[in-house]
Amino acid sequence: MDELDIAFFILPLGIMLLSIVGTCICKNPYLMPMLSLVISLVxxxxxxxxxxxxxxxxxxxxxLALSYITLIVVRKRKESGN
Incomplete structure (x- = not known):
């Protein structure tokens, strides 16, 4: 596995997954984008x-976009009672 595999396949998928799961758990749309920026900068x-x-x-x-989408979906599901 070389650096390009990490940069353009594993890292984006990991960030997407962590953004969705982290937003569902923390209910904060800014936490996971900041964490992904820190990880990416490191x-x-x-x-x-x-x-x-x-x-x-x-x-x-x-x-950030995925965090907001996840937050909207979670709120809609909560309002509908499911």
Whole structure:
């Protein structure tokens, strides 16, 4: 497994999964995007190079969008009684 597999397959899937699960547990849409940004920044300067910095921002924005979508879905399900 090389760095590209981690950067473009494993890391995005992990961030998506953690964003959904973390938002369901914590009910805070900002916690998981901040955590994903921190993880991505650490990986940028340890495993990858500075060109990965743009992807770190993109992954954080995807995490933010998924967190809001998850929060909306959880609230809708709670309102409908399911």
């Amino acid at each position: 990986l940028t300067f340890t495993i990858f190079n500075q060109s990965f910095l743009g992807w770190a921002v993109v992954y954080s924005l995807v995490s």
